[in-house]
Amino acid sequence: MDLQLSGRRALITGSTSGLGEATARLLAAEGAEVVIHGRDSRRAQAVADSIIENGGKAAVAAGDLGTDAGADRTAEQALAGGAVDILVNNAGAYEHLNWAEATADIWLNAYNVNVVSGVRMIQRLVPAMRERDYGRVITIGGGLATQPFDSHPHYNASLAARHNLAVSLARDLAGTHVTSNVVAPGAILVPAVQDFLTELAPERGWGRAWAEIEHNSVREIVPNDRIRYGRPEEIAGAVAYLCGPHAEYISGATIRVDGGTVRGAF
Structure with a gap:
């Protein structure tokens, strides 16, 4: 299936590793020019170089999205090579803390890093998408937004806010492409x-061999129909589909890629 991403430019925040890197690599393989983002320009350049070596098109934008100045730098670098058609808001941070450990300052920082960072990029890139009447904004959320654990409450809540802002943005973009x-x-x-x-x-x-550990830990922590953990490439696949014209009629939606997870209790 041709996702028709050739000629499109995509900024994937937090794409020097993990889900962001997997998404960038798949979008590049589908023909998009990708902008690799991270706070460390050398790590970002290494991922971009690897994509280019494999026949893809890639550029780099470095900056701390937790600050207005960092977001400005990131947007400026991303736009240096042309218009950004696709924004994947993936960047974020996670700390495994309980209610007693997660102080108010930690909550505020989590909200800034996980929520406001995405807002900063939306405000810098989406107006031009609206003007051109084409664009895709994909926010990486998570199951904990609606099925939170009793631990890391600050992170759970920030994911819920990410989901909410994405739907609000969809409503604001009604009538556009x-x-x-x-x-x-x-x-x-x-x-x-x-x-x-x-x-x-x-x-x-849970056992010693990884196959045992994966099977048993999934059953205890995150029971799901596939009885395994997902892989970054599977998240990338969902993002890539939403980036193209085949997904024109999908907006304000939450696409779960969780193996059919029904509950969680860590």
């Missing part, structure tokens, strides 16, 4: 998650 949607991953296997689960496995009795 610019859409706003959410891709909500479930538990996704990235190296940090695998390391954490492997370390936790002995005390939880």
Whole structure:
């Protein structure tokens, strides 16, 4: 299936690793020129170089989206190569803290990093999309927005806000050819998650081999129909579909990519 992304330019925030990097690589493979973003320009350049070596088109935009100045720099660099047709708001931060540990200052920082950072990029890039009457905004949310754990409440709440702002933006863009949607991953296997689960496995009795640990930890923590964790490439696939013209009639939607997760209790 041709997603018809050739000639489009996409900025993927937080794309030097994990879900963001996987998304950038898939969009580039589908013909889009991707702008790799991160706070570390060298890491961003390394991902961009790898994409170019594999026949794709890539540029770099570095900046801390937690500040207005950093967002300005990021937008300026992203636009240097041409108009941005696709904005994937992926950048964010996560701390595993309980209610007692998550102070008010930590809540405020989580909201700034996970919510306002995306707003900054929307305000800098979406007006031009509206003017050209074409664009795609995809916000990476998560299942914890609607099925929160009892821990890391600040992060759960920030995800809920990401979902909410994406729908509000879709309503504001009504009547245009610019859409706003959410891709909500479930538990996704990235190296940090695998390391954490492997370390936790002995005390939880999940086994020693990774196949055992994955199977048993999924059943205990995030029961889902696939009985496994998702992979970054599976999130990227949902994002890529929403970026193209085949998804023109999808707006204000939340696309769950969670294996059919029904509950969570960590």
